[in-house]
Amino acid sequence: MTITRLLKKVVYAGYVEAPKWGVSVREGQHEGLISFETYQRIQDNLEGKKRAPAARKDYHVDFPLRGFVACNCCGNAMTAAWSTGKTKRYAYYRCETRGCEEKSKCIPRAKLEDGFEAILRSLAPSKKLFKLARVIFADVWEMRSQQVRSQQAEWKRQLKEAEKQIEELLDRLVDTDTRTVAKKLEERIDRLERQKFVLAEKASKPMPTRARLEECMELALRFLSSPWNIYKNGSYAVKQTVLKLAFAEPPKYCRVNGYGTLETSFPFKVLGSIAGPNYGLCGEMVL
Numbered sequence: 001m002t003i004t005r006l007l008k009k010v011v012y013a014g015y016v017e018a019p020k021w022g023v024s025v026r027e028g029q030h031e032g033l034i035s036f037e038t039y040q041r042i043q044d045n046l047e048g049k050k051r052a053p054a055a056r057k058d059y060h061v062d063f064p065l066r067g068f069v070a071c072n073c074c075g076n077a078m079t080a081a082w083s084t085g086k087t088k089r090y091a092y093y094r095c096e097t098r099g100c101e102e103k104s105k106c107i108p109r110a111k112l113e114d115g116f117e118a119i120l121r122s123l124a125p126s127k128k129l130f131k132l133a134r135v136i137f138a139d140v141w142e143m144r145s146q147q148v149r150s151q152q153a154e155w156k157r158q159l160k161e162a163e164k165q166i167e168e169l170l171d172r173l174v175d176t177d178t179r180t181v182a183k184k185l186e187e188r189i190d191r192l193e194r195q196k197f198v199l200a201e202k203a204s205k206p207m208p209t210r211a212r213l214e215e216c217m218e219l220a221l222r223f224l225s226s227p228w229n230i231y232k233n234g235s236y237a238v239k240q241t242v243l244k245l246a247f248a249e250p251p252k253y254c255r256v257n258g259y260g261t262l263e264t265s266f267p268f269k270v271l272g273s274i275a276g277p278n279y280g281l282c283g284e285m286v287l
C-alpha cells in the first residue's frame with residue numbers, strides 16, 4: 001500500500017529520510033517520534049491487520065474512554081458505569097476481567113479522564129514536523145489520486161472491451177439460426193450489458209478536486225495542531241475517531257500510578273487516515 005511505502009521512507013525508528021522533500025537521513029530532530037515497534041504496529045494498523053479497538057460495542061456517552069483505556073494489570077479494556085451511593089451517583093471506571101488483581105476496583109471517572117486530558121493536550125507536533133506533515137499530506141493525496149485515475153482508466157478499458165464483445169455477439173446472433181445457440185448468445189449479451197452498466201458507473205465517478213484537498217488538509221492540520229480541541233468539542237463519535245487516530249495502542253491506566261508511557265501514532269496515522277480522495281475520515285469527521 002502506498003501509505004506504508006511512504007511511511008517506510010519517512011519514519012524509521014526516530015530517523016527521518018525524505019529525499020524527495022529535501023530532508024536527508026539524520027537523527028530525528030522532532031521530539032521523540034516513535035519507536036520501531038510502534039512504527040511496525042502502525043504499519044499493521046494501516047494494512048488493516050490489527051486495529052486499535054473502538055469502543056463501539058461498549059457505547060456510553062458518559063464514558064468516552066470506556067472500552068478504550070486498558071487496565072494496566074491485565075491489559076484488557078476497562079468498563080465504566082454509574083454507581084449509586086447513599087446521597088448521589090458516582091461515575092467510575094474499572095476493570096472487570098475475571099482473575100485480574102484489579103477486578104472491580106473503582107477509579108473515579110474524573111481521575112482517569114483528567115489524566116487522559118493532560119496526555120491529549122500534550123500531543124502537538126513541532127513546527128518542523130508540522131511543515132513536513134503538510135508536504136506528506138499533499139503527496140499522499142496525489143498518490144491516491146493517481147491510483148484512482150489509473151483505476152478509472154482500467155474501468156474505461158474494460159468498458160470498451162465489453163462493448164466490443166457485445167458487438168461481436170450481436171453479429172453472431174444475427175447469423176445464427178439455431179434456437180439454443182441464439183439463447184446462449186442472448187444470455188451472454190445480457191450479462192455483458194449488466195457488466196457494462198456497473199463499469200460505466202465506476203468510470204464516471206467524479207475525481208476529487210483541489211478544493212477538496214485543501215479542505216481535507218485543513219482538517220488534518222487542525223487535528224494535528226490540537227487533537228485535544230477536537231476531542232473536547234467533538235461528539236461521541238468524533239471522540240472515538242480521535243482516540244483511534246492518536247494512539248497506536250490503548251493507553252494503560254494503573255489505579256495507583258496513573259498512565260504509563262504512551263505509544264501515540266502521531267502524526268503519521270493521522271495523515272494516512274485523513275488523506276485520501278475516496279476514503280479516509282475527511283468526510284466522517286465534520287467538526
Ligand SMILES: [Zn+2]
Pocket residue numbers: 071072073074075076095096097100101102103
Ligand atoms: Zn485488569
